Amino acid sequence: MSHHIPEAVIWCLAVALTAVLILLVRQRGITAGVRRRVAQLEESLQARDEEVRHLVGVRLPAVAETMNQPVPLPGPLDERLAGTVFAQSLQSALELFTQAVDKAQARADQSAKAALKASMRALQGLAHEQQLAISDMQDRHDNPDVLRDLLEIDHANSQFGRRAQAIAVLCGSWPGRQRVASQLTDVVRGATSRIRDYRRVRVHSQADIAVVSRVVEPVVLAVAELLDNAARHSQPNTTVEVSLQPVHNGAVVIIDDAGVGMDGQEVQHAVALLSGQRVVDVSRLGDPPQFGFPVIGVLAARYGFSVSVDTRSPYGGVRAVLFLPSALLTHLEIDGPGTTPLRHPAATGTGRGTTGAPRSQQPPVRSPERPPAPEEFPAGHPDRLADDAPAVTGSTAGGLPKRRRRQPPAPRPAAPPPAESPSERTAEQTARIMGAFARGTRSGRDACDPPVTGGPTGPADHGAPTPDDEGKPPA
Amino acid sequence: MTPPAPRRDKGLVRPYVVTDGRAHPTRNTFDLVTLVMAHGDLPIGGLSPEKRALMELCLGGALSVAEIAGHLMLPVSVTKVLLGDLVDSGHLSTRAPIPSAQLPEAQILQEVLDGLRARL
Numbered sequence: 001m002s003h004h005i006p007e008a009v010i011w012c013l014a015v016a017l018t019a020v021l022i023l024l025v026r027q028r029g030i031t032a033g034v035r036r037r038v039a040q041l042e043e044s045l046q047a048r049d050e051e052v053r054h055l056v057g058v059r060l061p062a063v064a065e066t067m068n069q070p071v072p073l074p075g076p077l078d079e080r081l082a083g084t085v086f087a088q089s090l091q092s093a094l095e096l097f098t099q100a101v102d103k104a105q106a107r108a109d110q111s112a113k114a115a116l117k118a119s120m121r122a123l124q125g126l127a128h129e130q131q132l133a134i135s136d137m138q139d140r141h142d143n144p145d146v147l148r149d150l151l152e153i154d155h156a157n158s159q160f161g162r163r164a165q166a167i168a169v170l171c172g173s174w175p176g177r178q179r180v181a182s183q184l185t186d187v188v189r190g191a192t193s194r195i196r197d198y199r200r201v202r203v204h205s206q207a208d209i210a211v212v213s214r215v216v217e218p219v220v221l222a223v224a225e226l227l228d229n230a231a232r233h234s235q236p237n238t239t240v241e242v243s244l245q246p247v248h249n250g251a252v253v254i255i256d257d258a259g260v261g262m263d264g265q266e267v268q269h270a271v272a273l274l275s276g277q278r279v280v281d282v283s284r285l286g287d288p289p290q291f292g293f294p295v296i297g298v299l300a301a302r303y304g305f306s307v308s309v310d311t312r313s314p315y316g317g318v319r320a321v322l323f324l325p326s327a328l329l330t331h332l333e334i335d336g337p338g339t340t341p342l343r344h345p346a347a348t349g350t351g352r353g354t355t356g357a358p359r360s361q362q363p364p365v366r367s368p369e370r371p372p373a374p375e376e377f378p379a380g381h382p383d384r385l386a387d388d389a390p391a392v393t394g395s396t397a398g399g400l401p402k403r404r405r406r407q408p409p410a411p412r413p414a415a416p417p418p419a420e421s422p423s424e425r426t427a428e429q430t431a432r433i434m435g436a437f438a439r440g441t442r443s444g445r446d447a448c449d450p451p452v453t454g455g456p457t458g459p460a461d462h463g464a465p466t467p468d469d470e471g472k473p474p475a
Numbered sequence: 476m477t478p479p480a481p482r483r484d485k486g487l488v489r490p491y492v493v494t495d496g497r498a499h500p501t502r503n504t505f506d507l508v509t510l511v512m513a514h515g516d517l518p519i520g521g522l523s524p525e526k527r528a529l530m531e532l533c534l535g536g537a538l539s540v541a542e543i544a545g546h547l548m549l550p551v552s553v554t555k556v557l558l559g560d561l562v563d564s565g566h567l568s569t570r571a572p573i574p575s576a577q578l579p580e581a582q583i584l585q586e587v588l589d590g591l592r593a594r595l
Binding site: 142143145150154179180182183216220427430431435437 | 484485486488489490491492494496498499524550551552555586587591594
C-alpha cells in the first residue's frame with residue numbers, strides 16, 4: 001500500500017509540472033508578444049516624435065519662408081503615418097499656421113504699404129510744390145548763372161519726385177498728377193527729364209502721336225523707369241536710343257541701350273514682374289530695393305499698356321519695348337493753330353482762333369506798319385503810329401479789335417498841337433526862328449560871363465518857339 | 476468761344492532737357508526786346524521740338540525775345556539759350572530794337588536846312 005502513495009505523489013507532481021510547463025511556455029509566448037508590441041509602440045512613438053520635430057524644424061519654417069508663392073512644400077517624413085489621426089492633426093495644425101502666417105503677412109504688408117504710401121504722398125506734394133517754386137524762379141531770373149543753379153536743383157527735384165512717385169504707385173497709389181493729353185515725343189522727353197543721365201538719351205523720331213490725358217503720367221513714369229534702367233546698366237559714354245513708332249494697333253516706344261544685357265533667369269524674373277500679375281511685396285524688393293520693374297508692372301496692368309524686355313538690342317544691351325494700344329492714343333494739333341495765324345492773319349478760322357488769337361494779335365500790326373513808316377512818317381513818332389493803327393485794323397481784319405488798346409489815350413490830345421505847328425510854318429518864319437535862335441545864343445554868350453553857360457541857353461530855349469521874342473535880343 | 480485747345484503741359488518737359496543742361500547762351504546779345512528774324516531757307520527737320528516751334532513762330536515775321544518766350548511757355552533765359560544756338564546755326568538773325576531817340580527827325584532837319592538857307 002505504501003508503494004501507491006509515492007506513485008500518486010509522482011503523478012501529482014508530474015501533472016503539476018506539466019501544468020507549470022504549459023503555463024511557462026504560454027507565458028513566454030505572451031511575453032514575447034508584449035515585448036514585440038512594446039517595441040512597435042516605441043518605434044511608432046519615435047516616428048511621431050520625429051514627425052513633430054520635422055514639422056517644427058522644417059515644414060513650418062518653409063511655410064513661413066515661401067509666403068504665398070506657389071512653391072512645393074516639404075511633406076511628412078514617415079510614410080507609415082499617412083492616413084492616421086495623428087497625421088491629420090499635424091496637417092490641420094500646419095494649415096492653421098499657414099493661415100495665421102498669411103494673415104500676419106498681409107496685415108504687415110498692408111500697414112507697410114499704407115505707411116509708405118502716406119509718407120510718399122507727402123514727399124510727392126513737397127516735390128511738386130518745389131517744382132512750381134523752381135519754375136517761378138526760372139521765369140523770374142534772367143541771369144545765366146542763376147539759371148544754371150536752378151536747372152541743377154530742378155533736375156535733382158525731378159528725380160526725387162519720380163522716386164517718391166514710384167514708391168507711392170507700388171503701394172497702390174495713383175501717380176498723383178493729372179496732365180493734359182500730350183505728344184508722345186513730349187511724354188518721352190518728360191520721362192527723360194526725370195532720370196539722372198538725361199543727356200545720354202536720344203529721342204529720334206518725331207511721330208505725330210499723342211497720348212490721352214489719363215495715361216500721360218503713368219507712361220511718363222514707366223518710360224522713366226525703363227530709361228533709368230537703360231542708362232544705369234550701360235557705360236556712361238554710350239547713348240540710350242529711343243525711337244517712337246506708330247504700329248497697326250497703337251504705338252511703341254523702343255528703348256535700346258548698349259549695356260550689359262540680362263541673362264535668361266533675369267529675363268524670366270523681369271517678365272514675371274512686368275506682367276503685373278504677381279503681388280508685389282514691398283518688403284522684399286532687395287537691398288537696395290529694385291523698384292523699376294515692379295512699378296512698371298503695376299502701371300502696365302492698371303492702365304492697359306504693356307512692356308517687354310525679352311529682346312536683345314542690336315547694340316548689345318536690352319531692348320525695352322513699351323506698347324500703347326490705340327485706346328490710349330489720340331491726336332493733337334498743338335503747333336498747327338498756333339503758327340498759321342502768323343502767316344495768314346486773315347485766313348484764321350473762328351474755331352482755331354482761340355489759340356491763335358494771342359499770337360495773331362501782334363504780327364499784323366507790325367507787318368503793315370513797317371512799309372508805310374518810311375513813306376509817310378519817317379520820324380517814327382509813337383503817337384503817329386498809334387494814329388495809323390486804327391486804319392490798319394479796319395482794312396485787314398475786322399475780328400481783331402484788341403489792337404485799339406495800343407493807342408495811348410492820354411497823350412493824343414496833347415500831342416497834335418506841337419506836331420502840327422511846325423508843319424504850318426513857312427520857310428520865312430522858320431528862317432526867322434532860326435535866326436532869332438542863333439542871335440539869342442550869340443548875344444547871350446556875349447552878355448554873360450564865360451563860366452555861366454547854363455543861363456544863356458535857358459532864355460534861348462524859351463525864345464525859340466515864339467517869334468515874339470525875335471526882336472528883343474538883337475536890339 | 477471754345478475753351479482753349481490743349482497746349483503743351485508746362486511741367487512735363489523740364490527746361491534742362493530743352494537746353495540739354497546748358498544755362499549760358501552762346502552769345503550775350505539778347506535782350507527782352509531784341510527782334511529775331513528767321514531765315515526760311517534752312518531745313519528745320521533735325522531740330523529739337525522747341526527749336527522747331529520757335530522757327531515756326533519766327534517764320535511769320537520778326538518777333539521779340541519776350542514774345543517768343545511767352546509763346547513757347549519757356550523762361551526767357553532758356554529761350555535765349557535756344558536762340559543763341561539757332562543764331563549760331565544760321566537759322567535766325569537778330570536785330571537790336573532801334574531806339575526812337577536816335578531816329579533822325581526829318582522835320583527838324585528840314586527846319587535847320589531852311590534856316591541855314593535863309594541865313595546864307
